[in-house]
Amino acid sequence: xxxxxxxxxxxxxxxxxxxxxxxxxxxxxxxxxxxxxxxxxxxxxxxxxxxxxxxxxxxxxxxxxxxxxxxxxxxxxxxxxxxxxxxxxxxxxxxxxxxxxxxxxxxxxxxxxxxxxxxxxxxxxxxxxxxxxxxxxxxxxxxxxxxxxxxxxxxxxxxxxxxxxxxxxxxxxxxxxxxxxxxxxxxxxxxxxxxxxxxxxxxxxxxxxxxxxxxxxxxxxxxxxxxxxxxxxxxxxxxx
Amino acid sequence: xxxxxxxxxxxxxxxxxxxxxxxxxxxxxxxxxxxxxxxxxxxxxxxxxxxxxxxxxxxxxxxxxxxxxxxxxxxxxxxxxxxxxxxxxxxxxxxxxxxxxxxxxxxxxxxxxxxxxxxxxxxxxxxxxxxxxxxxxxxxxxxxxxxxxxxxxxxxxxxxxxxxxxxxxxxxxxxxxxxxxxxxxxxxxxxxxxxxxxxxxxxxxxxxxxxxxxxxxxxxxxxxxxxxxxxxxxxxxxxx
Numbered sequence: 001x002x003x004x005x006x007x008x009x010x011x012x013x014x015x016x017x018x019x020x021x022x023x024x025x026x027x028x029x030x031x032x033x034x035x036x037x038x039x040x041x042x043x044x045x046x047x048x049x050x051x052x053x054x055x056x057x058x059x060x061x062x063x064x065x066x067x068x069x070x071x072x073x074x075x076x077x078x079x080x081x082x083x084x085x086x087x088x089x090x091x092x093x094x095x096x097x098x099x100x101x102x103x104x105x106x107x108x109x110x111x112x113x114x115x116x117x118x119x120x121x122x123x124x125x126x127x128x129x130x131x132x133x134x135x136x137x138x139x140x141x142x143x144x145x146x147x148x149x150x151x152x153x154x155x156x157x158x159x160x161x162x163x164x165x166x167x168x169x170x171x172x173x174x175x176x177x178x179x180x181x182x183x184x185x186x187x188x189x190x191x192x193x194x195x196x197x198x199x200x201x202x203x204x205x206x207x208x209x210x211x212x213x214x215x216x217x218x219x220x221x222x223x224x225x226x227x228x229x230x231x232x233x234x235x236x237x238x239x240x
Numbered sequence: 241x242x243x244x245x246x247x248x249x250x251x252x253x254x255x256x257x258x259x260x261x262x263x264x265x266x267x268x269x270x271x272x273x274x275x276x277x278x279x280x281x282x283x284x285x286x287x288x289x290x291x292x293x294x295x296x297x298x299x300x301x302x303x304x305x306x307x308x309x310x311x312x313x314x315x316x317x318x319x320x321x322x323x324x325x326x327x328x329x330x331x332x333x334x335x336x337x338x339x340x341x342x343x344x345x346x347x348x349x350x351x352x353x354x355x356x357x358x359x360x361x362x363x364x365x366x367x368x369x370x371x372x373x374x375x376x377x378x379x380x381x382x383x384x385x386x387x388x389x390x391x392x393x394x395x396x397x398x399x400x401x402x403x404x405x406x407x408x409x410x411x412x413x414x415x416x417x418x419x420x421x422x423x424x425x426x427x428x429x430x431x432x433x434x435x436x437x438x439x440x441x442x443x444x445x446x447x448x449x450x451x452x453x454x455x456x457x458x459x460x461x462x463x464x465x466x467x468x469x470x471x472x473x474x475x476x477x478x479x480x
Contacts (some may be wrong), residue, residue: 017264024257027300055305060267065295065303123320150435164433186442193404196436197392201433202426
């Protein structure tokens with residue numbers, strides 16, 4: 001069977017865990033941990049794609065080396081967009097949005113983590129879809145023609161969107177189960193000991209204090225305004 | 241207050257999520273998300289440390305750019321060792337083990353994720369300690385003088401060790417709570433929407449099928465033999 005190409009598109013100011021989480025899970029499809037029967041899944045190849053091969057810095061200063069560029073990456077079976085404050089500049093970059101549209105239109109799976117959803121949206125890939133994003137930004141989804149569904153991972157057809165940052169890990173297991181079945185997903189889960197035990201239960205607004213939510217919204221006020229403006233500047237997917 | 245320097249030591253063949261998870265959490269201490277009162281915590285600076293500044297490839301092919309080297313990194317307040325198959329080669333490298341010993345002996349916190357515990361151990365930092373590591377390797381902990389405690393995150397004095405790969409995220413929140421208090425930890429948890437919802441409950445041997453455990457142990461047979469051999473080759477921390 002031919003390769004299944006998984007591509008993460010990165011850009012300056014992305015939140016690295018948005019894609020390093022799913023990268024860790026999806027890259028393990030490359031040698032399927034089949035149980036009694038061989039995995040029905042072909043070899044997966046993961047690609048980290050950027051405008052150039054120069055290292056790309058995350059919003060918190062981690063440098064990641066792309067493995068290919070918009071020009072030389074293979075056709076993608078799955079495209080994944082991480083989020084981060086850098087989404088604002090990426091939204092203003094026609095080359096990035098054109099690449100997302102080109103690959104997104106032919107990919108088997110179109111996916112995002114956190115505010116990466118707005119990059120899919122700017123490329124016209126969320127029109128008429130149910131979708132999600134980081135909880136503090138869900139009200140902006142209609143600006144790209146999407147309808148918010150309250151869930152950590154939302155599937156609408158071949159489009160998988162997920163919530164803030166760490167939701168990318170849960171999203172990746174949903175993808176693995178879809179591609180290779182539950183047993184393969186469980187084997188990878190055991191391999192990376194994904195048995196989460198957060199010391200606090202405060203990771204969602206439904207569970208957080210009002211003070212913490214207000215602080216987060218206040219700290220994100222500028223980021224939200226910047227994102228709104230960037231989406232207005234690119235109101236139609238063909239405006240670039 | 242002076243900076244609090246957090247250093248992740250990376251090496252070829254490390255498992256990237258072992259440190260990108262805690263990096264995402266701990267790097268957010270840099271601008272403490274204080275609530276009503278200012279955070280008692282100083283600015284944290286995160287460093288990604290390697291032998292040279294050349295990109296370091298993970299076991300699954302993700303290239304990470306170090307931010308400093310063993311020679312030019314500042315004294316560390318917290319040192320963190322990720323795991324991965326590359327631990328075997330790192331164990332044979334005196335320069336790496338000497339760096340871990342030097343910084344580990346003066347750091348306020350000595351930490352590891354997954355089989356990174358054996359790098360701390362080879363540097364003599366786990367002698368007489370309760371500790372943990374990836375579930376498939378816990379029987380090897382006595383070889384570095386440690387006693388296995390069954391928990392996702394184990395604290396013994398200033399030494400925090402954690403289980404396989406994804407445990408690093410839970411570990412990081414335990415560290416944040418220790419350094420800056422529960423309210424800061426909860427604010428970061430909300431910011432990265434850490435409200436895990438794995439689609440399966442199979443991330444620990446207690447919850448996995450016998451077939452999945454047997455497969456994992458069989459797939460890790462060579463890795464376990466290599467790790468045992470590397471630990472035997474370096475049986476005393478001053479053997480290098």
